Amino acid sequence: MTNDLLENTRHQISSIIIDRNRPLIISDADEVLVVFMARFELFLNEQNYFFDWSSFRLTGNIRRKSDNYTFSQNEVLSLLDTFFAKETQSLDAVPGAIEALNLLSLRAQIVILSNVPFTYHAERERCLVEHGMNYPLIINNGLKGPAVRALAGPARAPVFFIDDSPSHIESVATQADHVRRIHFVHDTRLAELVGPAPESHHRIDSWPEARTTIEKELSAAGF
Ligand SMILES: [Mg+2]
Incomplete structure (x- = not known):
């Protein structure tokens, strides 16, 4: 950076x-x-995803409930963008x-x-x-x-x-x-x-x- x-x-x-x-x-x-985190967790749950609380970072800890798939860095950025679009104003x-x-x-x-x-x-x-x-x-x-x-x-x-x-x-x-x-x-x-x-x-x-x-x-x- x-x-x-x-x-x-x-x-x-x-x-x-x-x-x-x-x-x-x-x-x-x-x-x-x-x-941020509590609302982001709700947002993930709504989509049948979850945060697995294994370390202090988003990438690597966001998974899909159905198959435990771990979202990639780019997928996490895209999820974050959707989250901010939807929730920034009401945190x-x-x-x-x-x-x-x-x-x-x-x-x-x-x-x-x-x-x-x-x-x-x-x-x-x-x-x-x-x-x-x-x-x-x-x-x-x-x-x-x-x-x-x-x-x-x-x-x-x-x-x-x-x-x-x-x-x-x-x-x-x-x-x-x-x-x-x-x-x-x-x-x-x-x-x-x-x-x-x-x-x-x-x-x-x-x-x-x-x-x-x-x-x-x-x-x-x-x-
Ligand atoms: Mg911060």
Whole structure:
């Protein structure tokens, strides 16, 4: 995967105003702010497919009930696209996320950085706004390090990044090491399949705890 910032993502980032003197919290959406896995599992079950919960990845774990066939990478991407087309707009909020962001927004800017396909930008935005998570939304593709580096810039205040994927956490460590990294996995079954991302500063799977941790770090840094 590339370390370059995609033109589309760069353009979105340049359209939002970031105050470098204010703390910034960059949060993923799926499995952090909105419930992805439980709804995706329902979607698979409706088609007589299932997720076999054997590892922290989609490809290799999505199977057909009738013959246990394992879907290929391309088939998984196609299933995901159908899922996002059908469900992006109506995903549930992760418990505690709305309230935590609401409180954190008093002390920090919030930006949501999501890898939902570009086509579903409007649906994702509508879903988040309907939940009261009306913060700038940036849609990215591929590893998130370059987008986080561009968002964080030459920060004069703490920057936090929250994501369920160890690859994105690692990418941010490589591209913007000054960013504080929280590894957050909402689904408890998924959470059991993945240890703390090696490049994370914290592994936290609940919003009240994530909020307290960020607030403590902000206070310690004088913000
Ligand atoms: Mg995610």
